[in-house]
Amino acid sequence: MGIILHELVGTDQGRPFSPHCWKTVMSLAHKGLPFDRNRVSFRDIPKLENGYSSKVPVIRDQDQLVADSFEIALYLEDRHPDRPSLFKGEGGRAMARFVEGYSQMILHPFINVVVLMAVHNLLDAPNQAYFRESREKIFGRKLEDVAAMRDAKREAFTASLEPIRKMLLSQPFIGGEGPLFADYIVFGAFQWVRVLTPYQLFDRGDPVQDWFERCLDLHGGVAREIKAAV
Amino acid sequence: MGIILHELVGTDQGRPFSPHCWKTVMSLAHKGLPFDRNRVSFRDIPKLENGYSSKVPVIRDQDQLVADSFEIALYLEDRHPDRPSLFKGEGGRAMARFVEGYSQMILHPFINVVVLMAVHNLLDAPNQAYFRESREKIFGRKLEDVAAMRDAKREAFTASLEPIRKMLLSQPFIGGEGPLFADYIVFGAFQWVRVLTPYQLFDRGDPVQDWFERCLDLHGGVAREIKAAV
Structure with missing residues (x-):
């Protein structure tokens, strides 16, 4: 199973807009990792993943949860050092x-x-x-x-x-x-x-x-x- | 012979003020390299090192001249990769x-x-x-x-x-x-x-x-x- 990205949308599910979620979309794509996008509203966030975080993005990677776009980038870098670097040192x-x-x-x-x-x-x-x-x-x-x-x-x-x-x-x-x-x-x-x-x-x-x-x-x-x- | 740093002063030779020259002072100190400070006025610069540069800092490292604080940092990093890094990657x-x-x-x-x-x-x-x-x-x-x-x-x-x-x-x-x-x-x-x-x-x-x-x-x-x- 690939990574799940929980990201923010409004009534239009096809229009994810959060700047922080976009950072994570680009980070996952940069690493070449497949991911599914689970689109949620502001008021869905507190219920997500048993209330894991008050904000998105949150990613689920098997049994690992990570919140915050910078923390996610650090996690991806540590987890996949063999793939293109997000920081180069x-x-x-x-x-x-x-x-x-x-x-x-x-x-x-x-x-x-x-x-x-x-x-x-x-x-x-x-x-x-x-x-x-x-x-x-x-x-x-x-x-x-x-x-x-x-x-x-x-x-x-x-x-x-x-x-x-x-x-x-x-x-x-x-x-x-x-x-x-x-x-x-x-x-x-x-x-x-x-x-x-x-x-x-x-x-x-x-x-x-x-x-x-x-x-x-x-x-x-x-x-x-x-x-x-x- | 150590590195010579040509840096800017006014009438008070003990008060070098150029922000760009200070970047180079700190870069040289970071690398732990000994250097002499040659203090010049605005109007001295065009005559320095046979008109090598219109601006300071300029460093002389044996027979090598380098101008511009960023270029000097890159030069020091290449020349002394074994010493503390100025960029870390x-x-x-x-x-x-x-x-x-x-x-x-x-x-x-x-x-x-x-x-x-x-x-x-x-x-x-x-x-x-x-x-x-x-x-x-x-x-x-x-x-x-x-x-x-x-x-x-x-x-x-x-x-x-x-x-x-x-x-x-x-x-x-x-x-x-x-x-x-x-x-x-x-x-x-x-x-x-x-x-x-x-x-x-x-x-x-x-x-x-x-x-x-x-x-x-x-x-x-x-x-x-x-x-x-x-």
Whole structure:
């Protein structure tokens, strides 16, 4: 039996959107491991695998459960050292934590605003109620008021991509000549948008978009199988 | 004969301030290699080593010349694979480019503003003229007007350190349990400030400051030998 990936969807089962679950899809594909995707809603998560984790992704590998996309990548790397590496050494493993910090603390706050209403609108009524209550608590204001800040914040977001642009002058991937888990960390953030809304994250000709397209092409185009939102 | 490091100073020969040269000081110390520091002014650089490079750091290792702090780190790593690694593998080498992008594109713009007048004031008259002309061309406005933006930009700078804070929840250095070249990249940016001005970059209790202090302690405190500016 292959690995089972528990991942998040809304009412549309064919549109998994969680950035963290996408990191795991790409990690499993990178390792060339077969896996089945079990799609769950926000409110299903606490019941999953006897309440193993409050968040997805969670993977089941035979009798082993692992939660958290970074922990899963570390697990896959330890379990399958013979397959293509997700970190290429100790330095790469450590620095992926820095890329994670950049993605979650610099990119996610804006992307959260971009996708907010799209996520809400994709949910059924009970999940909408859960989502609205939990997110309005985090933001301290109504969802609609948060979403309205999107265009005003876009210019700062574009500037915040400069580390990626500068890095791309030296190499095609964060991982160097080929992608590593650090690429999937940032990829997940952009795929979250692509799956949920037609909002244009990138200006025309942005090399970050070229990199994103390269990631969409990876591993038989596993991430491109989900069409961009229209 | 040991390695010679050509590094930048102003009128005070005892106060090398270039962030890029500090990256190389730390790289050489990390490798445990003896080196002599040859201190030069901005206007000396074009004459150095028969015009080898328009920028410092430049190192001379016997009959080998290498310019650019990242290139020097790569050179030292290749030349001395038996000594402590600056990258810990291919992934670490690649991701150091991402950390470089973050440091130069996110941190440097603010730090440039912070240190601007201090650098100017440290130079002799001909170097001041060179510095003012070249920098006012880059900024498109008078040095004094750029420097005046410092306090208004500090809050955004503090927020831009979030990737480091998030990473420090997992490990004490960007390189993991110990420092790598990626740590020295960011260290150089903060040391630039420390050497030039008493301006407080960090809020009280910021874990980024704790990390910076750990870096100052490294390699026999080589970077602490230069007292903080008062």
